Amino acid sequence: MPAPADSPPANTAAAKTAPDAGLSPAQIAAQLPAWGAALGFSGVAVARVQLAEDLGLLERWVAQGRHAGMQWLADSLPLRADPERVHPNTLSIISVKWPYWPEATLAPAQHTLADPRRGYVARYALGRDYHKSFRQRLKQLAQRIAAAAPPLRYRVATDSAPLLEKALARDAGLGWIGKNTLLLDRHDGSTFLLGEILTDLPLPPSAQPAQADGCGACAACIQACPTGAITGPRQLDARRCISYWTIEHRGDIPEPMREAMGNRIFGCDDCQLVCPWNRLAASRVDADFAPRHGLDAPALLELWAWSREQWEARTAGMPLRRPGWLGWRRNLCIALGNAPADARIQAALRAAPAEDAPWWEGLRDWALQRQHGDKPGPR
Numbered sequence: 001m002p003a004p005a006d007s008p009p010a011n012t013a014a015a016k017t018a019p020d021a022g023l024s025p026a027q028i029a030a031q032l033p034a035w036g037a038a039l040g041f042s043g044v045a046v047a048r049v050q051l052a053e054d055l056g057l058l059e060r061w062v063a064q065g066r067h068a069g070m071q072w073l074a075d076s077l078p079l080r081a082d083p084e085r086v087h088p089n090t091l092s093i094i095s096v097k098w099p100y101w102p103e104a105t106l107a108p109a110q111h112t113l114a115d116p117r118r119g120y121v122a123r124y125a126l127g128r129d130y131h132k133s134f135r136q137r138l139k140q141l142a143q144r145i146a147a148a149a150p151p152l153r154y155r156v157a158t159d160s161a162p163l164l165e166k167a168l169a170r171d172a173g174l175g176w177i178g179k180n181t182l183l184l185d186r187h188d189g190s191t192f193l194l195g196e197i198l199t200d201l202p203l204p205p206s207a208q209p210a211q212a213d214g215c216g217a218c219a220a221c222i223q224a225c226p227t228g229a230i231t232g233p234r235q236l237d238a239r240r241c242i243s244y245w246t247i248e249h250r251g252d253i254p255e256p257m258r259e260a261m262g263n264r265i266f267g268c269d270d271c272q273l274v275c276p277w278n279r280l281a282a283s284r285v286d287a288d289f290a291p292r293h294g295l296d297a298p299a300l301l302e303l304w305a306w307s308r309e310q311w312e313a314r315t316a317g318m319p320l321r322r323p324g325w326l327g328w329r330r331n332l333c334i335a336l337g338n339a340p341a342d343a344r345i346q347a348a349l350r351a352a353p354a355e356d357a358p359w360w361e362g363l364r365d366w367a368l369q370r371q372h373g374d375k376p377g378p379r
């Protein structure tokens with residue numbers, strides 16, 4: 001569940017150098033995959049903007065309260081219906097995929113998840129905050145387009161604008177929406193980020209045929225979700241999703257969700273780790289997502305020992321900042337409660353200073369009780 005960020009202002013780019021000057025919109029559209037590949041993107045295509053059906057699904061989802069506490073999703077519905085309101089004079093939306101998996105295979109992530117003394121951090125969040133570098137790359141792509149067709153007005157978005165990103169990418173031929181509700185591709189799996197360039201250049205929509213649904217009879221993601229948050233094919237209830245609770249939610253976490261979190265301290269990748277399409281995809285590694293501070297397999301007790309100052313210094317410029325210090329401590333406290341009984345963990349829980357929240361002592365008591373109980377909770 002990517003984090004929203006502030007949007008950059010619209011840009012106007014004129015050509016500085018013009019190696020591709022004079023290309024027609026159709027020729028530019030044909031060049032986009034190659035220009036994008038040079039920037040590390042695994043897919044670039046022009047979307048058809050036919051959003052009525054997807055918008056209806058999103059409206060029903062919000063009406064059912066499945067967006068949990070993410071009120072910004074409900075508030076932005078009118079904008080999502082109309083990209084023209086997101087960026088005036090939008091005539092084309094270019095959809096872009098950027099692979100983010102930080103390891104050559106899925107195995108290291110699976111090992112960390114299976115070790116209850118270590119914390120699991122969603123793989124997109126192990127390195128630097130992707131918003132900035134993704135925007136920079138998207139701007140480079142836009143400037144390449146501008147060199148071919150100046151002047152170009154555009155806006156880049158990296159989950160920073162209210163768009164139906166997955167529907168746009170699907171309609172551009174970049175994948176299908178899987179039963180885990182993520183965009184999936186036969187070559188990339190689902191381990192990529194989506195970005196967009198909204199522009200006033202009238203590019204022809206992608207000629208790539210829509211990708212056929214590759215889920216078939218598989219239901220591995222539905223079965224693997226530790227909280228039952230995928231209530232049916234392409235049906236996600238954020239009120240049960242660990243990514244929502246550990247990243248987006250502010251405040252205490254309900255007890256049934258705490259147990260199901262296991263050692264997941266920031267986000268959750270379970271519905272991707274089991275997806276067969278990700279076995280091949282994980283081999284695409286981008287250095288921008290290289291793990292920092294050993295956070296790909298961190299010992300929970302070491303993270304618990306970080307002071308607030310250390311946390312601020314070590315997570316600067318990382319997505320890990322999103323839940324704030326209190327959210328970070330809350331998630332760690334729950335993971336320690338779920339870890340196997342260990343006198344060092346119990347001592348560390350007792351010795352830690354109180355946090356500034358009315359629910360903090362209750363949460364710590366819960367973790368200590370779990371530590372003194374028989375076994376850690378369900379994983």
Ligand code: SF4
Binds near residue numbers: 229236240243270
């Ligand atoms: S597997 Fe994790 S991220 Fe996926 S829906 Fe379930 S709780 Fe959410």
Ligand code: SF4
Binds near residue numbers: 184214215216219276
């Ligand atoms: S795990 Fe199976 S059902 Fe779920 S998204 Fe992947 S292929 Fe589709």
